[in-house]
Amino acid sequence: MAPSLNLVLVHTEGWQGLADFVAIKARVEETAPDIEVFIASNLTPSSYTRKKAARRPSLIFSPLRFLAFRPDRGKIYVGRPMSKLIEMGRLVAAGLPVPTFEEIRPETILSPEIYGPYVIVKPTHELASWGQGIELLRTNNVRYRASSDYPADHPGRYAPMLAQKFIDCGHVMTCRVLTLFGAPLLTFCRKSTKPLALDACAEPFQQPDFMPTPDSIAYTTRDPAMLALAYSAYCAMPDIALQACDILRAKNGNLYLLEINPGGGTWMFSNASAEGFKARLGINDLTSEFDAFATCARILIERTRAEAI
Numbered sequence: 001m002a003p004s005l006n007l008v009l010v011h012t013e014g015w016q017g018l019a020d021f022v023a024i025k026a027r028v029e030e031t032a033p034d035i036e037v038f039i040a041s042n043l044t045p046s047s048y049t050r051k052k053a054a055r056r057p058s059l060i061f062s063p064l065r066f067l068a069f070r071p072d073r074g075k076i077y078v079g080r081p082m083s084k085l086i087e088m089g090r091l092v093a094a095g096l097p098v099p100t101f102e103e104i105r106p107e108t109i110l111s112p113e114i115y116g117p118y119v120i121v122k123p124t125h126e127l128a129s130w131g132q133g134i135e136l137l138r139t140n141n142v143r144y145r146a147s148s149d150y151p152a153d154h155p156g157r158y159a160p161m162l163a164q165k166f167i168d169c170g171h172v173m174t175c176r177v178l179t180l181f182g183a184p185l186l187t188f189c190r191k192s193t194k195p196l197a198l199d200a201c202a203e204p205f206q207q208p209d210f211m212p213t214p215d216s217i218a219y220t221t222r223d224p225a226m227l228a229l230a231y232s233a234y235c236a237m238p239d240i241a242l243q244a245c246d247i248l249r250a251k252n253g254n255l256y257l258l259e260i261n262p263g264g265g266t267w268m269f270s271n272a273s274a275e276g277f278k279a280r281l282g283i284n285d286l287t288s289e290f291d292a293f294a295t296c297a298r299i300l301i302e303r304t305r306a307e308a309i
Contacts (some may be wrong), residue, residue: 003036005308006053007300010069010078011060012042017270020293027297035304042067050251057308061300063242075307077241079264084162087237087262091122094236095257099248101164106144110163115139118166123155126263128181136166164258170251172196174218174258177226177245179267181299182234184227185292188281209242218280220289225255233260234303242266 007028011273018039025037036052038045042062042255046069058074064176065079066159091098103115110119119142123133142163163215173191177184194215230245237243237260244266268277269286277286287293 001033004056006058006074007304007308008049008053008058008060008071008074009037009039010042010060010064011039011062012062012067013016014045015064015265016267020267020270023293024296024300027294028301029299032301032305035060035301039068040071043068044068045070046251055147059300059308061302062242063267065176065263071225073309076308077239077303079242079262080240081193081263083126083159084122084124084259085160087134087259091233091236091257091260094232096232096236097254099165099167099256099258101162102140103275104144104161104163108144108163110142112139115163116168117164119163121161121163123159124162125155125159129183131186134162152232157160167248168196168248169248169254170196173248175223175226175247176248177230177247178268179234179243179245181238181241181303182231182243184230184277184290185295185296186289187221187223187226188218188277189221189282189295190216190218209284210231218277220281222284222289229255235258237262240264244268 009024011021012017021039025039027035028035035078035086036056038049040049040053042064049070050069052071053074054072058071060071060074060077061074062069062078085103088098089297102103102108102110104121111307117139118136120136121135121142145156147159155182171192171194173189176187177187178186192215226247229247234240234243240260240262242264244261246261248256248258251258263273268274269292273287278284
């Protein structure tokens, strides 16, 4: 069978290993002879690939936003950095369990009856990541700071800060569920081995106080409730194909969704953090949990056949 459709995988050096996309391409072409797969570099215009791929109906998938590459045709799924306020607003509008939050404005006075004794203060800037600018404060002490009051490298200089209800999980913990079109590719949890004891800390609590890396364990999970919540997050924002859902489980067992990291810098199989994840989890192959590349191939085949234009 001659190919009648195209799938374009857009690779960004330093954010995804090229070998990952080559493996996915091989799986697609092995099982779907009607689809030709192209791998385009996101760091160059990739003119030859772009023009050749445009000869047939195509689907384009890029974990990150487009940089130098711009497709000539096709159904596009691409990472979309967005303000945390917009992202979380969309999740709340879909009825998902996002902890109460609001933008910190000059007139903001937070209610302990709504937020409890502690709140997380974090940036809304679309490119803030890796915990940058996150603090835990007593609710009564949260006050607006003008952007000019933040250090030059702080994301609070470039976008508003928000306050979010602190979810007491007993032991500090967070779980991540990485999905493609809602299908799980990788999950892991981090949990402190020490009970939470914030009263013994001086305020403001820096991130190591409530996410103490040296005193935490990491493990994979197939928790059905977490996988279901991650799928619901995809359904709420189906334009974001690759989602990295950060989820908490409170002491009462309830799950809360913090964010989905829509910018797409979360291809954990081969990004800069991959070796660290492997070491923490004690596994050599991060794709093994859900046969991630086979899953990607299967889903991209389905999407290409259904949506290529």
